[in-house]
Amino acid sequence: MTPPPPPPPAASVAAMIRPAPSLPDSKVNRDLLRVMEGTSLGYWLLVLVAGGFMLLAGGIWIYQVYKGLGIAGYVHPVFWGAYIVTFVFWVGIAHAGTLISAILYLFRAKWRNAINRSAEAMTVFAVLTAAQFLGIHVGRIWKSYFILPYPNQRGLWVNFKSPLLWDTFAISTYATISIVFLYVGLIPDLAIARDRASGWRRVLYAILSLGWQGTSREWKSHNRTVLHLSGLATPLVLSVHSVVSWDFAMSIVPGWHATIFGPYFVAGAIFSGFAMVLTMMIPVRRIFGLEEYITNYHFENMSRFILLTSIIVGYAYVAEYFIAYYSAVEHEQSAFWLRAFGPYWISTWVMILCNAGFPQLLWFKKLRTNVPFLFVLSVLINIGMWFERYVIIITGLSREYNTSAWGVYTPSWPELGIVAGSFGFFCFLFLLFLKLFPVVAIAEVKEIAIHEKEHKGEEWNHAHTYGELH
């Protein structure tokens, strides 16, 4: 316990630590709230570009509703195309946020504090982006309620034995829980913003912060809530991409029908999610001068995760080939031969190089701490992971059992436009978030700062800084 210092006259100490007692504030608040202030021309330009792509995709989608799914490049037997590829891609991106905020929370990895908020926000936006592709993919959007447990005209219910329905439940649960997680974490920071904002922002934050004052009753419930949400979200995040993988693995399509798909997809999702966090946060850190809070140490830790999951993904690539060879099933073997040397060989090699090849450079500490290199690598990984889903889905479908039914699918321009628009949508929401909500969890970063202040000059007490499971 801290020995109390000799009692000084209160007023003089207050004057010492706070030159302007009328406006008490902390450096952490000022630095992190500043991100939300002011908008430069560059910001509006980015909003315009992202919003433009979003509107373009919206226009194409209306065109598709009018013309029908014929405008997509579907060729028999490939009826799952770029939409499903992009759906799986965005669901994968959504995994880093929950991993950082739930799993690393349970493991008491304090370094997550600086990046958890932005990763959680990305999770929410990525799930929202992904969910739209279900509606886009079904074509007749007005029939998409068929995926909900609501009887159709003949009183027939949905088929709960279908992986597609499991997916509906997994994705909607994931979207809901990640929104709850993001919001619960935001409440104390919104109160900080409320106490310092003026005008419409003050009203907005006053409403959203629900009158939070940081009383011990509030914090105690908050800590408990975050702990329980983490406990719930940890199995959830592992289940979501497993369920997505079962969309494929439960079928009998060669190249899809593999029990390895669950862990393979989850590792790939974490891999791509961390890459996306790097892609977004490296520019954000630079533009808003957050080097003090999001340090190279954070980026290095994330690149360790990327390296680990890259090895798992690379192992899965090899294991798939081995399973095909060892199974002695002709169709399986031919599917994997054609994957590497068939019509889609370019996608396959892009996938292998970007996901299993280049990330191996992260074995070198020099490169793990080289921020421009990490940025380039993270973009390459994003490309590679999109192609991974493309390879799995398209090569599997285009070369099924019956050679007379083979076909070659190429995405059509409307499909590619909507895919580009999904990136616009994601960036648009993230840009709005940057200016409306604290992008770094202020209270949690401050927790570390206060602990450091408390322990300065004292014997280092591990239990105090890292807390206990309570």
Next chain:
Amino acid sequence: MPKLVGVFDQPLRVANAVERLQGRGYTDLEVYSPVPSHELDRAVDKKPSRVRIFTLIGGLTGVVTGYAMTIWMANDWQIMLGGKPFASIPPYTIIAFELTILFGGLLTALGLFAVAKLPKFRLDPVYSARFSAEDFGLVVECRERDVAEIEALLRDHGATEIDLVDA
């Protein structure tokens, strides 16, 4: 009754002060903290938060709903497949699992609002923006004649500033 507001800069000092005050029988305390602190949580209230009951109820509701919904729907429109039972439990477990998480998570959030008594439509008069900066506040409501003792105690525990508010 008057209120004493002690301002601290370290959570451990507040926790010590709280424990001392409680030991002396002053239980009408309120603590404002800019950061989560387990020491403070424990000092103010030893019992674990009641949020956990909400999670439990939510999770149980979810698992029951998941199985009940799927099994009932399978039997509401029966599809005969090779004489097998209409309901098939293993795939329904996935639905039950997802709903466990969904209901559990939603009720946990509801538990936060219920236990922390949020939303609050009016901030406490003694609350100030400094408590969302880096200061910790310890508010003691006491009788007039105890003011001096509490003030000394707060100062002993490292309060950097003490205000007397008459309420």
